[in-house]
Amino acid sequence: MERDLTLIAMFAALIAALGLIPQVTLAFGVPVTAQTLGVMLAGTVLGAKRGALAALLFMALVLLGLPLLSGGRGGLGVLAGPTVGFFVGFPVAAFATGWITERLWRLPMGLAAGIASVLGGIVVLYVCGITGMSIILDRGWLEAAALSTAFVPGDVIKAVLAGMITTILYRARPRSVVSRG
Amino acid sequence: MLALTSPVRTRAHGWPAGAKLGALGLATLGLFALESLLGQTLAALVVLGLFLAPGRVFAAAGLRRLRALWPFVAVLLVWNGIEGDLREGAILSLRLLSAVGAATLVTMTTRLDDMIAVIRRLAAPLRRFGVSTRPLELGMALVLRFAPALAARGTQLASAWRARSARRPSWRIVVPLAITALDDADHVADALRARGGLIDEGRPNGT
């Protein structure tokens, strides 16, 4: 019970920390912040329910006015901005990633986590994000989608990394990777 | 932790947080209902005036927060301009700037404690139905405590990396960072239980 709460809070803090630390360079020299990597990991490590709660907790603190979104953004303005869908999509994406990771328990940990991160952390997150953008900018869905595609390659790399990192975590701390509990 | 509250104290800091949030909600609804260019221009001027009212430091800090919007404004104007409807592009751009600006104003003039108090009040009815809001409050406190600690650990790992490598830190530092998070979760769960935990009804809390 207490451990569920602290795991959820720690992953909310991890999502925040990954947006705050200096950018890390992914393969091919693409510098991106690792915040969505944190969202993917919340799902692959904590599973659907706890992962979504971690992302929700993170969201709540951003809305309360903490500069935890990558680039030090935060506050209520996020909800009126064009990226609102990506932001609101965090818990949805974490839930989907966790749900798929749990369903793929037959597969090796890393493969399951990688597939789940692509489907949950990219497909689901972009559906939410693009929908939000098309509403705020008053543009068709496909036009809004075109504006977002620049970030897809970076996110694919992050999904692969999420799979690798989850494997390492599963080996190092099997009892903490509760998506396979 | 450093919050996004304004560097200068304004009169609006003293206004009740609930009222500010309510007004923001209404203003946002209004902005989205308003379809005239004149109306949107006036609304944007009002928001700009509110940013300027407390002085230059406040205005500079506030308008800097809207920086992320400029690329989108450019896209809206160019895109709609190409399609020959610059008026529509202007309305959308002004609305975007006013809505985000108004929300930023509320965030800048409301202390974190006051925001948390609003959440607590909104959650109060839940308690009447027997839903405990304790985990939510504890969870928020834990994130406030550990987000800076984890970020500091991340920076530390990045310097440890740079001390031995000419390249920028890679994703590999995310692994020890996540392990720190998992281990801290265990330790803090112990610390919570050592002082009574969430429920303390005669139950051995074995791990």
Place this chain on the structure above:
Amino acid sequence: MTSVLDLSHVSYRLDGHAILQGLTLRTDARRIGIVGRNGSGKSTLARALTGLLAIEGRLRVAGVDVVHDRRAAIGAVGLLFQNPDHQIIFPTVAEELQFGLGQQGVAPAEAGRRVAEMLARFGCAEWGPRPVNDLSHGQKQLVCLMAILAMGPRVIILDEPFSGLDIPTRMRLARRLDALDAALVHISHDPADLRNCDHVVWLDQGRIAAEGGPDVLGQYEAEMRRIGARDA
């Protein structure tokens, strides 16, 4: 009078490994030392004595069944963690101190008053609103101690509290601990830390290797030096 520690056949296993094996121990001493090498089960014993582990056997601390009676346990025994960063839950000093009192059912106004008193008693009256992350290691350790003392425990378990502290900070903390009314169970790998103890338990591979007065420390140190002289 109830014993400070009363253990009867206490065992604990984790993932099939026996970490504590049939510990039986009873003492009324006010300053108890538990000494042992890294991995001897010291920290596990600290958590067990605080009632955090589902152990086998019977365990009472200050007369309280700390495993099953959690409500009484939090008023009877406090645990000072080895690393203060593992113990501190809240972002500010005042919140950290106030938490335990709230858990004991103390009303917020009264708890706030007691927190202020505790801070004043240790000469850090202005610390209340300070963010924990800005404090030094020694200052964080003091916050942890104050947070425990605020709850008024009869027994305090100290898990290597001096590790990582410089000499002046260590001396100050030692003086503060010596002055406490509560019984102390001090856990350390370093016999020098335990010189003031009237009862010493030597823990080795989850078992009690020796037990008695401070002379046990001499035996322990001689054995450690003998082991250390050999190459592993």
